[in-house]
Amino acid sequence: MNLKSFFFNNIPLFGLLVLMALVAMISPSFLTVDNLLNILRQTSVNAIIAAGMTFVILTAGIDLSVGSILAFAGAICASMIAMDMPIFAAFSATIAIGAVLGATQGSIISYFGVQPFIATLVGMTMFRGATLVYTNGRPISTGDFDVAETFYQLGGGYIAGIPVPVVMAFVVFVGCWFILNHTAIGRYVYAIGGNEQVAKLAGINVNRVKIIVYALSGALATLAGLVLTARLESAQPTAGLAYELDAIAAVVLGGTSLAGGKGRITGTLIGALIIGTLNNALNILDVSSYYQMIAKGGVILLAVMLDQRGKADR
Template identity: 75%
Template sequence: MNIKQFASDNKSLIGLIILMVLVSIANANFLGVDNMLNILRQTSINAIIAMGMTFVIITAGIDLSVGSILAFAGAVCASLIAADMPLVVALVMTIAVGAALGATSGTIISFFNVQPFIATLVAMTMIRGATLVYTEGRPISTGSFDVAESFYQFGAGYTFGVPNPVIVAAVVFLVCWFVLTHTKLGRYVYAIGGNENVARLSGVNVTAVKISVFAISGALAALAGIILTARLESAQPTAGLGYELDAIAAVVLGGTSLMGGRGRIFGTIIGALIIGVLNNALNIMDVSSYYQQIAKGAVILLAVVVDSRGKANA
């Protein structure tokens, strides 16, 4: 592979390196170990959601409900932990709830031929409402049982000096990478994104695959909700607001095409890191949160323009 091809295939990685170099020049403390671990910890939640979103977007879909699923799953998990439910049981049940909510959207999209944008927009609204009903608009504390302390360590603790959420995100990355690159489901995901009709004529069960990718997206959004709830030791009914936009941004920055058929989990991780580094850099430089939104939007727009020009010149 020549240098030009490598640069074309890894634009997001090169962009991340350039961004980190520029920020480290502006602030010598940026590359400190503590700050790097802080960036990874803060990025882990968006990265987990974005990896699930990658499956959906590769099939040329979109999932706007992930932020609401995160909030609802967090509320469910907090109530289970507060009831002194065994930790593993609580985690499995919460992830299953997220997968079921995602699969419901996939079912509506597949069986009723509803556009993913509309179906998940409705799901986002309804699940957010269900969260407010479930929590009565108030935070749910995880309580003070022994299981609550173990739960807190899951979201805020360290293992060999590495934040546990980062380890969880790394495991999710390996599983998602394997599924997309070494399983039939992964091949079918790319095939549907490339041309759904051709995939169907080739014998691919398009309905089952679509339901599966939305279930994966919902499950990973629930996992992110678990981590956030564990770290805060409570479930906030307004948690996850705007998280779907950050997840979509990470996927796009990572080079996954919104038209479907093309994308990599590794690229999504890089995209999430770009957003994490950018947020951290702007905080270090004490930039107003209002301007941070503008800067984030400009970076995403630049990535989309570069990607579009690259495909046009191909």
């Protein structure tokens, strides 16, 4: 591998390092332990969603419903916690609901031939509407029970000085890495994204794999919703707005092709860190939120252009 190929194969990592170096030179407070832990905590929610999105995009699909699933799941779980339901039961039921919602969309895509963009766009609208109906447009507090204090630790607690959401995101990425690199499902995901027709001829049950992939995306979006709800100690009906865009951006920044079949889960983690670092840097520099949106779009566009240039040179 020559130097040029090495560079283009690791653009996300170099981009993250350059971004961190630039911000550190501008603001000495950026590299403090507290700020770095804050970046990791804030990144964890998007990273968990992006991990599931990576599977979807690797199959040449897209999931626009993750933000709405996050909000709906958060509302369901908050109401269960407010009723003093045991933590394990509330978690299990909520994650199961998210997986079912994702699997339903996967079934519509697989068995009815609906394009992923359309199917998940409809899901995004319907699940957001269901959230507003369920909450009546108002936040749901998790209450003052002992179980609520335990629930808060999911979003605001620490393990050996590391925020719990960061630990959870790490576990999620290790699990996803193992699935993609060491299981048959992982090989099938890459095969379907590479060429779906060839995958079918090879005997892969494409429909079943797609359902599993969208179920995983829904489950991880739900997990992210639980983390966010726990940290805020309430479920907001507007939670998760545009989170699907940040998740897709993290996957793309990490080098996964929107055409499917090519990408790494480790790249997605780096992409999520780039977005988290950029948001943190712009906040430290007191940049208006309006300009933050422009800056984020510019970074994503640059990453895609460099990726396309790298493919042309390889």
